[in-house]
Amino acid sequence: MxxxxxxxxxxxxxxxxxxxxxxxxxxxxxxxxxxxxxxxxxxxxxxxxxxxxxxxxxxxxxxxxxxxxxxxxxxxxxxxxxxxxxxxxxxxxxxxxxxxxxxxxxxxxxxxxxxxxEGTLLIAGTGAIIFGYEQQKTFRVGGWGYLLGDEGSGYHLGKLAIRSVLKAHDNKMPLKLFQEKILSHFNVLSPDQLITKVYGSTNSVAAISSVGRIVLDAFEEDLIAKSIVSTVQEALLELIESAYSRIDRTKPVVLHGGLFSNKPFYERFTVRFSSRFPDLIALKPxxxxxxxxxxxxxxxxxxxxxxxxxxxxxxxxxxxxxxxx
Amino acid sequence: MxxxxxxxxxxxxxxxxxxxxxxxxxxxxxxxxxxxxxxxxxxxxxxxxxxxxxxxxxxxxxxxxxxxxxxxxxxxxxxxxxxxxxxxxxxxxxxxxxxxxxxxxxxxxxxxxxxxxEGTLLIAGTGAIIFGYEQQKTFRVGGWGYLLGDEGSGYHLGKLAIRSVLKAHDNKMPLKLFQEKILSHFNVLSPDQLITKVYGSTNSVAAISSVGRIVLDAFEEDLIAKSIVSTVQEALLELIESAYSRIDRTKPVVLHGGLFSNKPFYERFTVRFSSRFPDLIALKPxxxxxxxxxxxxxxxxxxxxxxxxxxxxxxxxxxxxxxxx
CATH class of the missing domain: 3.30.420.40 (ATPase, nucleotide binding domain)
Known part of the structure; x- marks a missing residue:
């Protein structure tokens, strides 16, 4: 050669x-x-x-x-x-x-x-974290894992979705279509079986995160799903907010992780991102x-x-x- | 006899x-x-x-x-x-x-x-749940466990306290006295070691809940601790709110679990409870x-x-x- x-x-x-x-x-x-x-x-x-x-x-x-x-x-x-x-x-x-x-x-x-x-990475996968690398120094914001609250993560998304089913059940409200799909996803007939199912999973965190897909598929049509997605995106924006002073504004914020692979999620997020942080640019690699x-x-x-x-x-x-x- | x-x-x-x-x-x-x-x-x-x-x-x-x-x-x-x-x-x-x-x-x-x-029980222990028993029928509201969010529980209290330490660290803020005590409690010197310590515990949920005591000891003096306790109490009040229609208002709501054993917590909670639900009475057994x-x-x-x-x-x-x- x-x-x-x-x-x-x-x-x-x-x-x-x-x-x-x-x-x-x-x-x-x-x-x-x-x-x-x-x-x-x-x-x-x-x-x-x-x-x-x-x-x-x-x-x-x-x-x-x-x-x-x-x-x-x-x-x-x-x-x-x-x-x-x-x-x-x-x-x-x-x-x-x-x-x-x-x-x-x-x-x-x-x-x-x-x-x-160098630059800043916003990860929204099973976990949510900001990772920055500048002048050979790294910084991290968030990434505390599911036990301490991984707001903005796929776990957060799945958790809110399951909670919406349990809340509807507690309040004797009829289930929305995407909530019914969550029950089928876990192969249960009633919301109160969901809790046992989730805690009985070999990997409960993965089981909860796996529900995210159902919400993402529904959020353009369903108002509850929309508000769940909005909460997760807000958490990601707050993560950016709290890292803001350390972000190099001359470089784009790179969006990484499973949630951003969903096109409608990504598109809605970048719109909110731009209006909240007009001096920053967010992009997928x-x-x-x-x-x-x-x-x-x-x-x-x-x-x-x-x-x-x-x-x-x-x-x-x-x-x-x-x-x- | x-x-x-x-x-x-x-x-x-x-x-x-x-x-x-x-x-x-x-x-x-x-x-x-x-x-x-x-x-x-x-x-x-x-x-x-x-x-x-x-x-x-x-x-x-x-x-x-x-x-x-x-x-x-x-x-x-x-x-x-x-x-x-x-x-x-x-x-x-x-x-x-x-x-x-x-x-x-x-x-x-x-x-x-x-x-x-018969009557209604509001439990704020490691978990948070409302349990009611009327005419041989039980109902439950909340009690979804730590993976799906046990807002109002001792776990919630401990989690918010640890998060406050991590947030202070992410934002390069000095730690308050009660936050320093959380570090000593886990025998670590720096907040970023906290995460490893919590996830490395044999019983992570118990480890997180164990921090609650430190917040309860501090919340009358410290504003951050106060706002954490306030968030947990608000979650308990919301639990009551969502069970409200099913609560028998002729009977007291019985307060049960570790959080209510703390006198200042109990006293502040009953004041908020009475002003929010004037037609209900909350009491310790x-x-x-x-x-x-x-x-x-x-x-x-x-x-x-x-x-x-x-x-x-x-x-x-x-x-x-x-x-x-």
């Missing part, structure tokens, strides 16, 4: 994806594996996963490790130095080690939204977290990503992404 | 207490045992517990089972018929069976507040749940509890209660 190559790996809760490309933004191949969340899999499994992904990329491209400058692994659950060190330790005997950089997958999401390392990890690999070699390079990345990504989504 | 006797047993989360008395309200002896919560102990343990308590009462009084008309066991966790049947089944081979009546401990708390079987269970035993024999009997109960109870509290 002429010139060097860079690998980006994005390890999420359900899948891990990898991409390899050159310094001009030509993405050559992608690979896909299982969950890369360090809190869910063992360090041995993570080691095998990363090696497999790299091998897949090498087989597709005929590249060898000596052609690779950096492997940037952005892994869920690798937020703290202790976790990152665990991953480095796993590669102690491997030639990959000297090329490996480990970070949280949050950094890849941020890079996917900003094309760079134009590229995937996998490409974000690749960008971070380039950054490690201090390679400037110019506009033509960005275009090349987007063009070549479009040809590859079908293989891993 | 001349005449018959009645036994009341109140099984709670940390202790179970029993009392024996006659139809004129003369309480003769009390006994104390460990937790009687069916969700926490096995049915064999519960069987042994109840037998031990009865034996203790018999030893103290020289009474035998043939002198006893009814043993009323009001046990935490025995809300549903299935659980009650389990307890009856455990006594299948025992002569106690024909005298045994099993109910939830909630009924004993209600009886302790109303001297009768004049007698204990153990005596409530004894009253329910009397009710099983359709014995009227007249005012002189009530006086005798209160007088004789005062002599005994020191032994079991």
């Amino acid at each position: 002429a010139g060097k190559l860079w690998i980006g790996i994005d390890g999420g809760g359900t899948k891990t994806t990898a991409v390899i490309g050159d310094e001009n933004g030509h993405l050559l191949a992608v690979a896909k594996g299982s969950s890369g969340n360090l809190t869910a899999i063992s360090i041995e499994q993570l080691y095998t996963l990363i090696n497999n992904l790299i091998d897949q990329l090498f087989i597709q491209t005929g590249v060898t490790l000596s052609d690779v400058e950096t492997v940037f692994a952005a892994m869920a659950g690798a937020d703290r130095q202790a976790e990152q060190q665990k991953i480095y330790d796993a590669f102690k005997q491997s030639p990959v080690l000297e090329k490996l950089r480990v970070q949280s997958d949050i950094h890849a999401a941020l890079a996917a939204g900003t094309w760079g390392r 134009p590229i995937s977290g996998t490409v974000g990890a690749y960008l971070l690999a380039l950054h490690e070699s201090e390679i400037e990503v110019s506009d033509p390079v960005k275009q090349t990345i987007q063009q070549t990504w479009r040809l590859l992404e079908g293989e891993i989504t | 001349a005449g018959k006797l009645w036994i009341g047993i109140d099984g709670g989360g940390t202790k179970t207490t029993a009392v024996i008395g006659d139809e004129n309200g003369h309480l003769l002896a009390v006994a104390k045992g460990s937790s009687g919560n069916l969700t926490a102990i096995s049915i064999e343990q519960l069987y042994t517990l109840i037998n031990n308590l009865i034996d203790q009462l018999f030893i103290q009084t020289g009474v035998t089972l043939s002198d006893v008309e009814t043993v009323f066991a009001a046990m935490a966790g025995a809300d549903r018929q299935a659980e009650q049947q389990k307890i009856y089944d455990a006594f299948k081979q025992s002569p106690v069976l024909e005298k045994l009546r099993v109910q939830s401990d909630i009924h004993a708390a209600l009886a302790a507040g109303t001297w009768g079987r 004049p007698i204990s749940g153990t005596v409530g269970a004894y009253l329910l035993a009397l009710h099983e024999s359709e014995i009227e509890v007249s005012d002189p009997v009530k006086q005798t109960i209160q007088q004789t109870w005062r002599l005994l209660e020191g032994e079991i509290t």
Whole structure:
């Protein structure tokens, strides 16, 4: 191979994806594996996963490790130095080690939204959190988890929806269509069985969050669903509010996580966001977290990503992404 | 013995207490045992517990089972018929069976507040719930547990307190004295360690609820603590609001659970309660749940509890209660 190559790996809760490309933004191949969340899999499994992904990329491209400058692994659950060190330790005997950089997958999401390392990320997934990175310093606002209140999260959305069913039941009100759907979703006939069902779930938080989809499907037609979604969005706006003084207003606020994948939710949110914070811009990342990890690999070699390079990345990504989504 | 006797047993989360008395309200002896919560102990343990308590009462009084008309066991966790049947089944081979009546401990708390079987109970313990019993029918409002939001509970109180610490930290505000105490309570130096500590607890909900005491101690002096307590009380008032149409306004609303044991909390709450619901009366039970269970035993024999009997109960109870509290 002429010139060097860079690998980006994005390890999420359900899948891990990898991409390899050159310094001009030509993405050559992608690979896909299982969950890369360090809190869910063992360090041995993570080691095998990363090696497999790299091998897949090498087989597709005929590249060898000596052609690779950096492997940037952005892994869920690798937020703290202790976790990152665990991953480095796993590669102690491997030639990959000297090329490996480990970070949280949050950094890849941020890079996917900003094309760079710095900026602010608003995550509305199962949890809700603001993550900022400026001048090599990170800050977090929110992200307190379900026990201390994850307002603005998918859990919050699901919880409010289930509560609306229980409230209707307590007040002897008839159920709305989306509330009936929540009962069917849990396979129960009456609201008072819901509580037992939720607490009896193997993963109650996931069970509650799973209801969010039903509300999102209904909120354009149903007033109760609309007010639930509005409450969740208000909580996200308040999260921005409380982080406001620390947000770099020269960069967009990147919207990340499952709730923003819902188009009507995303559209309504950005309208409210703009009217509340006219000096801020909120956007969904134009590229995937996998490409974000690749960008971070380039950054490690201090390679400037110019506009033509960005275009090349987007063009070549479009040809590859079908293989891993 | 001349005449018959009645036994009341109140099984709670940390202790179970029993009392024996006659139809004129003369309480003769009390006994104390460990937790009687069916969700926490096995049915064999519960069987042994109840037998031990009865034996203790018999030893103290020289009474035998043939002198006893009814043993009323009001046990935490025995809300549903299935659980009650389990307890009856455990006594299948025992002569106690024909005298045994099993109910939830909630009924004993209600009886302790109303001297009768019917009325409304507002519970603000680890959970928050309204429990009503009218014409042999029960109703419940709230009580959805921590995952679906137990607004008005000790968990809610603790959660808001911890959130106030995290919020202060997110906004780089100095901590108030009671917030510092929360850090010491969890043995951490910085608010961001709180989250790890709470989620790492064996019983996170109990850990969060345990903070309530710190807020209650502070709320008369500290404005943030005051507003937290006010939010929790407002949630309890809203619970009453949503149950309002089903509450029997001829009977008092009985206040039950740990939060009401705090005198300033109780006093402030009753003031707000009276101004919000001028046609309702809220009160703390004049007698204990153990005596409530004894009253329910009397009710099983359709014995009227007249005012002189009530006086005798209160007088004789005062002599005994020191032994079991």
